[in-house]
Amino acid sequence: xxxxxxxxxxxxxxxxxxxxxxxxxxxxxxEEREREMTIDLGFAWTTLxxxxxxxxxxxxxxxxxGHRDFIENMLAGVGGIDAALFVVAADEGVxxxxxxxxxxxxxxxxxxxxxxxxxxxxxxxxxKSRDDWLDLVEDDLxxxxxxxxxxxxxxxxxxxxxxxxxxxxxxxxxDCLAERPPRPNxxxxxxxxxxxxxxxxxGTVVTGTLLDGQLQVGDExxxxxxxxxxxxxxxxxxxxxxxxxVPGSRTAANISGVALDxxxxxxxxxxxxxxxxxxxxxxxxxxLPDVSLPMKHNAEVKFYTGAAExxxxxxxxxxxxxxxxxxxxxxxxxxxxxxxxxxxxYILRRPSPxxxxxxxxxxxxxxxxxxKRFAPETLARLEALAQGAxxxxxxxxxxxAEAASYKDLAASSNLDALxxxxxxxxxxxxxxxxxxxxxxxxxxxxxxxxxxNFWEKISGRIIHxxxxxxxxxxxxxxxxxxxxxSRIKDLLRPSPRLFNAALxxxxxxxKLQEAGPxxxxxxxxxxxxxxxxxxxxxxxxxxxxxxxxxxxLKECQQEVGxxxxxxxxxxxxxxxxxxxxxxxxxxYARMVDDVHWLIQQNGTLTVAQARDHFNTSRRYVLAFxxxxxxxxxxxxxxxxxxxxSL
Numbered sequence: 001x002x003x004x005x006x007x008x009x010x011x012x013x014x015x016x017x018x019x020x021x022x023x024x025x026x027x028x029x030x031e032e033r034e035r036e037m038t039i040d041l042g043f044a045w046t047t048l049x050x051x052x053x054x055x056x057x058x059x060x061x062x063x064x065x066g067h068r069d070f071i072e073n074m075l076a077g078v079g080g081i082d083a084a085l086f087v088v089a090a091d092e093g094v095x096x097x098x099x100x101x102x103x104x105x106x107x108x109x110x111x112x113x114x115x116x117x118x119x120x121x122x123x124x125x126x127x128k129s130r131d132d133w134l135d136l137v138e139d140d141l142x143x144x145x146x147x148x149x150x151x152x153x154x155x156x157x158x159x160x161x162x163x164x165x166x167x168x169x170x171x172x173x174x175d176c177l178a179e180r181p182p183r184p185n186x187x188x189x190x191x192x193x194x195x196x197x198x199x200x201x202x203g204t205v206v207t208g209t210l211l212d213g214q215l216q217v218g219d220e221x222x223x224x225x226x227x228x229x230x231x232x233x234x235x236x237x238x239x240x241x242x243x244x245x246v247p248g249s250r251t252a253a254n255i256s257g258v259a260l261d262x263x264x265x266x267x268x269x270x271x272x273x274x275x276x277x278x279x280x281x282x283x284x285x286x287x288l289p290d291v292s293l294p295m296k297h298n299a300e301v302k303f304y305t306g307a308a309e310x311x312x313x314x315x316x317x318x319x320x321x322x323x324x325x326x327x328x329x330x331x332x333x334x335x336x337x338x339x340x341x342x343x344x345x346y347i348l349r350r351p352s353p354x355x356x357x358x359x360x361x362x363x364x365x366x367x368x369x370x371x372k373r374f375a376p377e378t379l380a381r382l383e384a385l386a387q388g389a390x391x392x393x394x395x396x397x398x399x400x401a402e403a404a405s406y407k408d409l410a411a412s413s414n415l416d417a418l419x420x421x422x423x424x425x426x427x428x429x430x431x432x433x434x435x436x437x438x439x440x441x442x443x444x445x446x447x448x449x450x451x452x453n454f455w456e457k458i459s460g461r462i463i464h465x466x467x468x469x470x471x472x473x474x475x476x477x478x479x480x481x482x483x484x485x486s487r488i489k490d491l492l493r494p495s496p497r498l499f500n501a502a503l504x505x506x507x508x509x510x511k512l513q514e515a516g517p518x519x520x521x522x523x524x525x526x527x528x529x530x531x532x533x534x535x536x537x538x539x540x541x542x543x544x545x546x547x548x549x550x551x552x553l554k555e556c557q558q559e560v561g562x563x564x565x566x567x568x569x570x571x572x573x574x575x576x577x578x579x580x581x582x583x584x585x586x587x588y589a590r591m592v593d594d595v596h597w598l599i600q601q602n603g604t605l606t607v608a609q610a611r612d613h614f615n616t617s618r619r620y621v622l623a624f625x626x627x628x629x630x631x632x633x634x635x636x637x638x639x640x641x642x643x644x645s646l
Contacts, residue, residue: 001237001249002177003209005062005078007105008087009095013118013160015042017087018063020160021170022046026063041194043207043250045238051171054178060238060250061085062209075304075347078104079192080209082183082248083176084113086150090157091122093137094144100356102148103288107359108345111149112180114156114172115141121159183248184416189213190339191251191269192306198260202234206263207252208307212341215245215253215269223258224268225277225337230257266308268339274411277337282329282364282371283346284386289325291357293350296321297373301357303332305346311335312348317371318379327360329382331371340365342385342393342414361386366412368400390415391423395432395451402454403495406438407445436501448501458491458502463511466521474527475563477570478513478520518570526567535560536568540584543574547587548616553580577627581620591624595634596643604640 006014019025026042042063050056062081078084084105088098105113117134124130138155145151154172158165195207215221219232234254235242245251253269268275287295295316303312316322317329340346340362347359363385371378385396390413397412398404404412410420427433428440434455438447450458465487469479485492485499492498503519506512513520528536539559543550553576557565568574575588583591591614598613599605611621625641628634634641 001058001060001246002082002180003060003062003080003248003250004083004085004173004177005081005110006064006085006087007078007101009089009092009097009101012087012089012092012095012098014085014087015063016160017085017116017118017158017169018042018044018061020158020163020166022061026061045250048170048174048177051174051178053175057174057177058238059173059177060209062250072302072304072309075104075309078108078110079304079306079345080211080248081110082112082180083173084110084150085173086113086115086153087118088115088137088141089119089122090117090134090137091119093140099144102144102150103356104347104359105150106148107286107288107347109149112176113150113153114169114176115145115150115153116169117141117155117157119159119161120157120164121162183246184212185214185247186212186414186416187214188274188411189215189245189247189269189271190275190341191215191253192308192339193263193267193269194265194307196260196263196265199254202254203256204230204258204260204263205252205254206269207250208269210245210247210249210251211306213247213271215251217243220272221253221255221269222272222274223255223263224270224275224339226262226267228258228262229272230255266306266310266338268306268308270339275339275341276366277339278365279334279337280367280370281332281334281340281362282367282382282385283332283362284327284360284382285322285330285348285358286327286360287322287324287358288356291324291355294321294323295328295330295357300351302349302351303334303338303346304349304359305338305340305344305362308338310338311351314348315370315373317373317382329379331367333370342397342412364397364400366400389423390419391426394420394423395427398427398433398449398451399453403436403448403450403498405445405495406443406447406449409449434505436505437497448495448497450498455502458488458498459506459511461488461491462502462506463521466512466519470521470524473563475567476518477526477567478515478518478524480518481514484519526571528564528567532560532564536564543584543587547584548591548614549620550583550587553582556582578623581623583624592628592633595625595628599634599641599643604637604642605634606639606641 006018008014015026022044024044026044044061045059047056047058064078088094117137120134123133134157156165156169156172158169189210190212191208191210193206193208197205199205215232215235217232217235221230221232232253233256235245236252237245237249295314297316299314301312301314303310313333315331317331319328322328342362342365344362345359346362348357349355350357363382381396384392393415394413398409413420432452434450434452436448436450438444465484466479507514510522513522539556569576573585574582575585576582594613595605607618607622607625610625611618614621629636632644635644
């Protein structure tokens with residue numbers, strides 16, 4: 001399945017030529033037929049016969065308007081085409097929109113196509129004179145096509161009205177498409193919507209050229225950037241029902257669950273979670289040589305990609321401005337969100353007066369922030385993204401994200417599955433990436449990976465915060481996990497799972513330890529001063545003198561100080577069973593054993609029985625038994641307690 005797009009000046013016979021090729025007139029609107037001028041996108045289809053170098057091929061044709069007033073509609077139709085049918089009328093030759101449409105094809109790198117020299121029946125009746133005239137027009141045309149994507153395109157002389165050259169044009173198109181590689185299946189389908197309508201009894205229908213994957217009847221889909229959810233109720237390609245739409249096909253999708261007025265041209269149909277919309281893009285840009293003004297920083301432009309049209313503000317990177325004909329880097333700030341992937345082509349136009357400025361390739365669809373305009377490291381990273389091998393692209397994507405799931409990293413790189421796998425192994429072998437969750441040799445979609453630089457940054461920061469806590473609180477065993485997480489929250493934006501994964505890695509590497517709810521450095525111990533040790537010994541004598549009616553927590557704090565008492569609890573030398581009730585470790589252990597023995601002997605235990613056994617007050621025993629209930633040793637039934645395991 002292939003898609004061809006027409007291009008060329010208004011009234012050069014594009015729609016008539018499409019009808020001659022397919023038997024379908026592409027103009028859909030009544031106004032178009034009355035004015036005999038294409039205003040919006042039109043569609044037709046046919047099967048081309050086998051050419052000189054390729055088999056027969058089914059094609060869809062997107063017919064675009066040629067008038068300058070409808071250039072936006074033209075741009076909505078050429079983004080997903082495989083080849084161009086570039087139309088020039090023999091009686092007029094190269095005209096302004098001929099040049100502008102050619103520039104657009106050049107920017108979008110539609111580097112395959114056929115030039116149709118149309119209306120050859122309009123340049124005289126004498127064959128010799130006609131051929132001489134057509135030779136002159138072709139000479140002029142070759143000059144215009146030189147150094148463009150169509151510089152090697154065959155020129156076929158045709159007359160749609162007379163039927164001359166149509167067979168030859170079909171052969172040339174077939175051969176042209178045979179040289180094009182098949183559309184890759186990245187298993188992340190997206191359908192840029194170029195038309196929305198409704199059919200009685202079926203509901204909402206959208207059309208577009210399917211990119212990057214397959215859609216199947218029954219698939220749940222997401223409409224971006226709105227986030228609306230629906231389901232594919234039916235699929236058609238060239239008015240034929242399909243269960244599966246393949247990459248590169250003209251696709252009509254009947255979507256349930258979404259109303260007609262909720263959809264518009266420029267939105268994208270995708271599988272839920274496979275793409276994220278963006279309002280900031282890093283792009284490579286070429287300013288056309290014949291534009292009227294240089295590209296200045298902070299200029300307002302119109303941005304076109306897929307079927308979307310959005311106003312944007314330009315940030316020129318690396319230079320003060322770009323002169324006509326120059327190539328450089330831009331960061332685009334969009335007024336509204338769009339869906340874009342690395343490698344997508346785009347066009348920029350000046351809003352008023354209308355002028356095509358240039359365009360290029362998206363190199364980073366989700367930059368983390370606004371770049372410093374003249375930062376060398378930013379320019380180097382963009383260059384690597386634009387020119388690098390798959391491993392370079394993947395590494396730069398990971399460097400920008402810092403931490404990401406394997407699935408999200410593969411998606412942001414826009415590489416196929418095999419390229420991603422090979423690139424991952426290359427990066428791992430170079431020790432430029434770590435797998436924090438998962439197995440390096442068998443990564444799963446949700447496994448978490450980080451760049452080496454970011455790992456050194458976050459691991460160093462975590463260790464530093466633990467060290468700082470030890471210095472600030474020398475009588476505490478370690479920093480509470482949640483406090484440590486809060487201290488490094490500025491580094492945790494890439495992934496909410498990152499903290500737990502990083503901490504597990506540092507513990508497994510022996511660089512940190514966990515003790516219950518706290519984190520500490522290996523070998524860290526609490527050291528008391530001689531005076532503190534003396535106070536502790538005095539307190540322990542009070543515990544020994546009355547093990548089951550010990551001093552309260554407040555009395556302990558008065559005896560040794562709040563920090564020392566907190567340290568004793570951290571070290572589990574003293575066990576807190578209630579806000580103001582504590583026991584010595586050995587006394588607590590003896591009480592637990594006695595409760596087990598009492599219940600095993602009698603079957604149950606009451607508060608009064610425990611009070612009498614320990615010869616203490618109800619206050620202490622009740623706090624202790626409720627503590628045992630809370631930690632799952634005992635369970636209460638009325639006034640009695642049993643062992644939970646029984």
